[in-house]
Amino acid sequence: MLKYMITDPRYTLKEIKEAIIKYRPDFVCYRNKLYFDEKEIIEFTELAKKYTKIFINYDSLNKQELINLFDGIHLPSSKINKINEFEKKTVIVSTHNIEEVKKAEKADYITFSPVFESKGRKGLGIEKLNEICRHHKNVIALGGIISNKEVEKIKSSKAVGFASIRYFFT
Numbered sequence: 001m002l003k004y005m006i007t008d009p010r011y012t013l014k015e016i017k018e019a020i021i022k023y024r025p026d027f028v029c030y031r032n033k034l035y036f037d038e039k040e041i042i043e044f045t046e047l048a049k050k051y052t053k054i055f056i057n058y059d060s061l062n063k064q065e066l067i068n069l070f071d072g073i074h075l076p077s078s079k080i081n082k083i084n085e086f087e088k089k090t091v092i093v094s095t096h097n098i099e100e101v102k103k104a105e106k107a108d109y110i111t112f113s114p115v116f117e118s119k120g121r122k123g124l125g126i127e128k129l130n131e132i133c134r135h136h137k138n139v140i141a142l143g144g145i146i147s148n149k150e151v152e153k154i155k156s157s158k159a160v161g162f163a164s165i166r167y168f169f170t
Contacts, residue, residue: 002161
């Protein structure tokens with residue numbers, strides 16, 4: 001099962017590295033919507049690339065040439081139309097409903113969320129996740145995954161893996 005760690009600016013690069021070493025995620029996405037720090041992005045790529053495939057969230061990519069440091073990009077659902085701009089990279093797209101999933105058919109992977117209750121949003125559940133998996137071959141469950149309890153439920157689904165922030169940092 002694919003493990004996809006998403007970073008958060010609340011955690012230092014040292015904490016991110018410790019989480020990568022502890023959990024050995026297959027993918028790690030640099031995501032920082034609070035501020036742009038090119039030096040921090042470069043430091044992230046240097047430490048994380050030794051252990052895993054690295055991605056950058058589209059909203060954190062304030063300088064286009066930085067994409068060259070990454071294996072791929074994670075597009076928010078509002079940027080699905082940009083898939084073709086990153087043909088030479090692995091593309092992951094955030095989705096939340098069947099319409100977005102269909103629009104993201106060219107993406108290498110999609111995340112589907114929220115599977116479980118997350119930040120006050122009702123989880124859509126494993127049954128809905130399995131339905132989505134019939135429409136895209138590489139679905140990564142996201143949302144409300146904080147412990148092995150949720151991971152075990154995802155293992156019983158048709159998803160190829162899971163993504164989380166809190167699972168890796170709590």
